Amino acid sequence: MLLVKRPLLVAVPCFLLVLSFFFYISPRPRSRVQPARTPLTQPHGQHRFDGAWNYARDHDSLLLTQGECDLAFPDLFADLERAGVVRADRPITLGEIDSISPRNGYIRAMIHDQQLYVIAKEGAVWSREIATLSALNRAILTSPEPLPNIEFAFNTDDRIDDTAQWGYARRPEDELVWLMPDFGFWSWPEIKAASTKEILLDVERAEREGMNWTQKTDKLLWRGTSKLDHEIRNNLLSVTEKKPWADVKSLDQDGQQSMHSDYKTMPEYCDYKYLAHAERTSSSGRLKYLQMCRSVIVSHRLDWIQHHYHLLRSSGSEQNFVEVERDWSDLESKMKWLRKHDREAKRIADNNVKTFRERYLTQAAEVCYWRRLIQEWAKASDFEPEFFTEENGKKVQRGLSVETFLLMRAMDWDS
Template sequence: MMLRRRCGLLDFLTYFLSTACAVIFVLVCTILYGTRTQHPHLPAVVQGVLPAGRCLCEYSATFACDTCLDCAAAPPISGNATSDADDWVFSYRRDGSNYGLREDQCEAAFPGLFEDIARAKKHRQTKPNVSEQELSSFELTKGMVRAMIFNGELYILDTFLVDNVNREKAVSALATLHRALVSAPDHGSVPNIEFVFTVEDLPAQPQKPLWVLARRANDDDLWLIPDFGFWSWDMEQLGALSEVAAEAIQRESVEPWDQKQEKLVWRGKLNFAPKLRRALLDAARGKSWSDVGQVRWGDPDFKAHFVGPVDQCNYMFIAHAEGRSYSGSLKYRQLCRSVVVSHKLQWIQHHHYLMKSDGPNQNFVEVERDFSDLAAAMDDLITHPEKAKRIADNNVQVFRERYLTGAAEACYWRALFKAWKEVSFEPVLYNGVEAGEKHARAQKRGVRYETFMLYEPLRQMDFPASAKMAASSSS
């Protein structure tokens, strides 16, 4: 009798484990299918088990700026004031590409731009200053660069770039940083600093004092930098950000607001954020105002479905959805005289503090993360064209004509240098010697930016290890 009971228990456990394994296997396969397929329609059961990825579905960033956002949202003034006048005002046509604005001009021209720098500095002031030991306490991971500014010159100390895309992003970030450095009106005032930045979408070490492209509201230790696309991006119909802005202005000079298509446009890759982006497709499907679709990079008819950043300016409304983390496409959408319609954002970029979703200076329309109120928002915009036009005009005045200019970017970098210096250590240019001694060239740390840019791609990707290998092979 006892033997029969034991056999029955074993049979039950075997059946239970087999069933559990089968259920888990089916669930995993379902999730893999849902996250990797590019099919626009998914069964409800598959959508129900899709994970949210790295986003928290009910969590989003809320900006409460301490500076004057209403003033920041006011249109740029095209006055004749000179930079020497006490009443100097920013003029887009005159100053938009002026990388050498003084600190007081930066503050006057771009209120609200430096909010995240102030936040990061305030948080770090609750801890000991960043030390050399702290920066050296963690290994560089994919997409990271360690660099230094010393006596106004940029040095590359260490890199870990895993492929050419990684390398292009890092080189672009270094280029914008260097441009802000060499254009500083008071070159001698640029502080000596040492730092680590990453060009990966997702910061791998959010508890470290890293410079990153985007952060979540709870990533207090991270410092935001402008993304690499502010320099340029080697993709069809992109190029330099200022080039895209100029083409958008040219396009809208011949196709003004009243000639735009009264539709909402979006193109993107679904598997970058399948749950979020599929919700957008579902909310817009079959609507008369919708031109929302996906792109499949490998399709033979890819170009037929692709809508470039300037082509988006042909539409009155442009949808925005985050990707693996932030989406670098937002800045291109903000270059159009169109209404940007975005879900509540979770990832913060350095210029997001200037986004206003209500009031007279509203410059975009915000909907829920699941796009459940997208139809209502679109109906409101189409029913009230004067409201839509005002939001589109504000978008241009705030972003294209002010906060996405080269001048604003350079001002941001220099403000970051200054704030970082206040909470970090004094770097050294030479290793293993005391100040005042004679320095051998071999003891100098890193390599100047100008020299680094001459290196072949493979050498740039794993420096200084690549430099040591190159030296040994040539000897």
């Protein structure tokens, strides 16, 4: 027994001695304050919201609860609240959804047990439908709270009927349309526009590398397509022709050569102090990109509304854009005033960045809006979706999971 115990009596003190030595030489935690993280080094998806919006920390957080969304974006949900009031005494019925006339861009879908399903479609499935379903699905999958079961329809066309469906834009009289973020928040490859997150990174990188206010071109920039029936855009071209304060061109005037020589990337847009915004068929998806720049947005009076347009301010201490007449008749006088009052122009540009780029157009704001849309639609509906239908006496699941639909881009396995 002594032969067994003696090695143990020696080994234990030796082990403790070695352990204390390593503890002594190991680095101690430092109490100094760590520097604030920049947007580029913020760990993706880290959730540390403390009740007060902090752009550098929170802009990419996809994990905010609804209560936290309310604190972070108190003014974001105005159009959803409007839509809820409209349906307060007349709930949305299944019959209304059934009565929508499907046309190109139509998607009917449901959310059931936190899973998005596509029930029906009309026409070809283009990038718009894919982008919208992908963005909606991201908001569902990252929600820290359960979302209600709903059934709904949306259409990705520029103009949609004033019925109980979701759309990218509406006119003031279109009271039944519920606004959703447009497809460009996900990506818009047709115009060589990446996701809003990628554009934001490019623009902020350019600013850090020296693109400051004094270095910007002191002109009004606009690029876009224009045809004979585009009165607003043609008027803009006419009013700005040969003006020393304007760099305004139509990209379709000279065909492919124009697209090659006159096309501007988003960081190149941001090189200008003034950026013109013009509607086309309905609203223009361009505005959210312009709002990424520390520039003065100059827009005619708008006929169309998107989900964040109520945040535009044309006067006062929070002014974040400059509004002109719909025919651009006062554009020259306002441009001359802005160029003579550079400090005021910069204040408007800074407000634009503070309101939109650094808050209400972030990925965090987008997922918060999608989830509130789901919740408000559920409150306004008098039915929940049926997950099964009956065919030949058997229960059959309705629709396809969004994952399957996005891969097939069709409702039929054999398509």
